[in-house]
Amino acid sequence: MSVDPRLSINQATIKHADLATALRVTADAGIQAIGLWREPVNEVGLDSAARMLADSGLRFTTHCRGGFFTLPDGPERVAALDDNRRAIEETATLAAAGADGSTAVLVLVAGGIPTGSRDLIGARERVRDAIGVLAPDAKAAGVTLAIEPLHPMYASDRTVVSTLGQALDIAADFDAEVVGAAVDTFHIWWDPQVLDQIARAGREGRIATYQVCDWKTPLAADVLLSRHYPGDGVIDFGSLTRAVIETGYDRDIEVEIFHADIWADAPENVVRRTADAFGAAISPHLR
Amino acid sequence: MSVDPRLSINQATIKHADLATALRVTADAGIQAIGLWREPVNEVGLDSAARMLADSGLRFTTHCRGGFFTLPDGPERVAALDDNRRAIEETATLAAAGADGSTAVLVLVAGGIPTGSRDLIGARERVRDAIGVLAPDAKAAGVTLAIEPLHPMYASDRTVVSTLGQALDIAADFDAEVVGAAVDTFHIWWDPQVLDQIARAGREGRIATYQVCDWKTPLAADVLLSRHYPGDGVIDFGSLTRAVIETGYDRDIEVEIFHADIWADAPENVVRRTADAFGAAISPHLR
Numbered sequence: 001m002s003v004d005p006r007l008s009i010n011q012a013t014i015k016h017a018d019l020a021t022a023l024r025v026t027a028d029a030g031i032q033a034i035g036l037w038r039e040p041v042n043e044v045g046l047d048s049a050a051r052m053l054a055d056s057g058l059r060f061t062t063h064c065r066g067g068f069f070t071l072p073d074g075p076e077r078v079a080a081l082d083d084n085r086r087a088i089e090e091t092a093t094l095a096a097a098g099a100d101g102s103t104a105v106l107v108l109v110a111g112g113i114p115t116g117s118r119d120l121i122g123a124r125e126r127v128r129d130a131i132g133v134l135a136p137d138a139k140a141a142g143v144t145l146a147i148e149p150l151h152p153m154y155a156s157d158r159t160v161v162s163t164l165g166q167a168l169d170i171a172a173d174f175d176a177e178v179v180g181a182a183v184d185t186f187h188i189w190w191d192p193q194v195l196d197q198i199a200r201a202g203r204e205g206r207i208a209t210y211q212v213c214d215w216k217t218p219l220a221a222d223v224l225l226s227r228h229y230p231g232d233g234v235i236d237f238g239s240l241t242r243a244v245i246e247t248g249y250d251r252d253i254e255v256e257i258f259h260a261d262i263w264a265d266a267p268e269n270v271v272r273r274t275a276d277a278f279g280a281a282i283s284p285h286l287r
Numbered sequence: 288m289s290v291d292p293r294l295s296i297n298q299a300t301i302k303h304a305d306l307a308t309a310l311r312v313t314a315d316a317g318i319q320a321i322g323l324w325r326e327p328v329n330e331v332g333l334d335s336a337a338r339m340l341a342d343s344g345l346r347f348t349t350h351c352r353g354g355f356f357t358l359p360d361g362p363e364r365v366a367a368l369d370d371n372r373r374a375i376e377e378t379a380t381l382a383a384a385g386a387d388g389s390t391a392v393l394v395l396v397a398g399g400i401p402t403g404s405r406d407l408i409g410a411r412e413r414v415r416d417a418i419g420v421l422a423p424d425a426k427a428a429g430v431t432l433a434i435e436p437l438h439p440m441y442a443s444d445r446t447v448v449s450t451l452g453q454a455l456d457i458a459a460d461f462d463a464e465v466v467g468a469a470v471d472t473f474h475i476w477w478d479p480q481v482l483d484q485i486a487r488a489g490r491e492g493r494i495a496t497y498q499v500c501d502w503k504t505p506l507a508a509d510v511l512l513s514r515h516y517p518g519d520g521v522i523d524f525g526s527l528t529r530a531v532i533e534t535g536y537d538r539d540i541e542v543e544i545f546h547a548d549i550w551a552d553a554p555e556n557v558v559r560r561t562a563d564a565f566g567a568a569i570s571p572h573l574r
Contacts, residue, residue, distance in 0.1 A: 118523040120476070153440040155477035156521045157504040166479040189407070190442035192453040217444040221508040234443045236405040 003275045004283045008033035008061040010211065010256035011040060013274060014267035019044050021267060023056040029271040033059035033101075033252040035209075036094060038087060046090055050097035060098030061252045062105040062146065062182075062209050063091040069130035070111035070123040070160055081130060085137050092141040103251060104143045105208045107182050109150065112157040123160045128170050131179060139178045146208035147171055148182035151190075153223055164188050164197040171206050180208030183244060184256070186215055186227050189235045195243050202247020210244050211254040212237065212282055220260070227257045229273060230281035241285035253282060290562045291570045295320035295348040297498065297543035298327060300561060301554035306331050308554060310343040316558040320346035320388075320539040322496075323381060325374060333377055337384035347385030348539045349392045349433065349469075349496050350378040356417035357398035357410040357447060368417060371395075372424050379428040390538060391430045392495045394469050396437065399444040410447045415457050418466060426465045433495035434458055435469035438477075440510055451475050451484040458493050467495030470531060471543070473502055473514050476522045482530050489534020497531050498541040499524060499569055507547065514544045516560060517568035528572035540569060 009026045011017070011034060017025065019040045026034050034056075041049040041063075053060060066087040071077040087106055095104035110127040113120055131145060138145050147167040150159045161167050167181040181201055188194050201207045214233030219226040230237055255274050262270055296313045298304070298321060304312065306327045313321050321343075328336040328350075340347060353371040358364040374393055382391035397414040400407055418432060425432050434454040437446045448454050454468040468488055475481050488494045501520030506513040517524055542561050549557055 113521050118521050120521075120523060121526070124479070151440065152438060152477040153506065153510070156502060162477050163479060169479075190439040190449050192411070192450060192456075215443060219440065219510055223440070223506055223510065234400050234405050234407075236407060239408070 003030040004278055004286070005032055006251075006253050006286060007031055007275060007278045008035055008059070008252040008254040009271055009274060010035040010062070010064070010254040011037045012064065013255055013257045013262065014270050015258075015263045017267040019049055019052060023052055023058060025267045025271050027056050027058055028268070029275055031271060031275060033061050035062040035064065035254045035256070036060065037064045038090065041090060041094070046093055050093050053094055054097040057099055059100070059252060060094045060102040061254055062103070062107050063087065063094060065107045065109050066145070067109040067159070068111040069108075069127045070114055072114060072126070081133055084134050088134065088137050088141050088143045091143045101252070103209075104141070105146050106138070106143055107146045107148050107209065109148055110159040110161045112155070112160060120155075120160055127161060128173065131170065131174065135174050135178050139175065144177060144208045145179045146182040147179065148184060149187055151187045163191055163193070164201060165193055168197065168201055168204060168206055172204070176205035180206040182209050182211060183207055184211040185235050185237065185240050186213050189215060189240065195239065198240070198243040199247060202244070202249065207244065207247060207249050209254060210249055211256050212241070212278070213255060213257045225258045225260050227259055229257065229262075229277040230255065231277050237281050238285050241282055245286060290317040291565055291573070292319055293538075293540050293573060294318055294562060294565045295322055295346070295539040295541040296558055296561060297322040297349070297351070297541040298324045299351065300542055300544045300549065301557050302545075302550045304554040306336055306339060310339055310345060312554045312558050314343050314345055315555070316562055318558060318562060319386075320348050322349040322351065322541045322543070323347065324351045325377065328377060328381070333380055337380050340381055341384040344386055346387070346539060347381045347389040348541055349390070349394050350374065350381060352394045352396050353432070354396040354446070355398045356395070356414045357401055359401060359413070368420055371421050375421065375424050375428050375430050378430045388539070391428070392433050393425070393430055394433045394435050394496065396435055397446040397448045399442070399447060407442075407447055414448060415460065418457065418461065422461050422465050426462065431464060431495045432466045433469040434466065435471060436474055438474045450478055450480070451488060452480055455484065455488055455491060455493055459491070463492035467493040469496050469498060470494055471498040472522050472524065472527050473500050476502060476527065482526060485527070485530040486534060489531070489536065494531065494534060494536050496541060497536055498543050499528070499565070500542055500544045512545050512547050514546055516544065516549075516564040517542065518564050524568050525572050528569055532573060
């Protein structure tokens, strides 16, 4: 089966591969694009990472991840914002190093409710405030901040942004080229408003990235690791993908999977299987 | 500490107690109300259960549970609807047997996506259809069907109704005394629209029951068993409870906990601890 030209491998899918390996197995599989994570990039240093990415010939689709915005005022929050500024710079550098068609998108996982707090509404306000602080930096760097709503089962400990509609409400205070949303099927497939909100995200120019993977129960004991190859679960990729495509979204589509068994597999196998799964579950809805 | 007169023990909180034990420990703790489950009621037979309930002097608050509405047409669906009719009759009988102030509320867990299907939208339509079939039976029996939105992590395998707003949209086709919603903090606390939807539920006369328990991570390996005593987690019971009370809701409030450690504890301990937790986390917001 030929590989869909719009498939991008999110590096988390092959978590245990270092950057060199991730770039190599992705390119060797005939895949044209990759999304990177900060840790493996910083392991080799940003300049080396950019050079390696350029040498790979791959497009760069997203950088994961910024965020951790819910901390109350204090040195930890200041440090988190500074770290986000570094992530913005990394994103711009990598997007410039990637092949034509690369996009400078930094995915933001906003952060959970701080330890000892029950103030969900206050935590959400701090997310908006932090994005307000970082938006000028992102704009200057030509980077789009992609607010990622995560599934509500992560609302307390990973991000207080739980629906696409909520992400768009936050983004609405900012320019669309500076703040958008990550549309990830795993996180939003269950939402009764999802098709309307995808259409709205398109109208508002806010779909910064479209990411796909599947949902299946029983969930893994660590619910973070419950993401599956597209087609292995219950998500209707037809309706969601068509809704995204109908907005005019014409960029790459990432597959991002967290799963212990998949991480234990050889990265060459994982990228091949990902390409096959994408071809079967997603590609038919792109035409 | 005196026991809040509005506290009702949902029998699932003391899952391993039979009906006689559940009624006894609840009344002995000075608690005035109880919500029952079908299995322990049917274990002794409905007539006996009604007599035992009457003898206990407790108010009856809800019957758990009907539902399983997402099956496609066929004998399984017919059987499920027939079983719901029995549940409606049980609810009416128990409400009549309970002390003054009892309410005839049947909690509905709609059902997940049928095995082998990815048609979430179709499954939701079948929920509405099934409620349409049962509404005349409920009306004739004087029973309110309480659609319970469950947390979105249960959307594929337990219920395709995931938000209070969605439950209210379904209920809107029916009389408010016949179809309402169950407002359970565990399931809806994360929803950015929750306060607005509670207010809406009140305006529309649809709060059939208010249930409280807490959310804490890490989730249990079986995510069904992740419910905690009020106050042991991150839910802001102040804002949610005040929102419910401000609608004019003046009936009992159930504590329904599914948790392996709590189920392993002696029921006498559990009801006492529940009363204490309710007094500390909920009662201050009822005044």
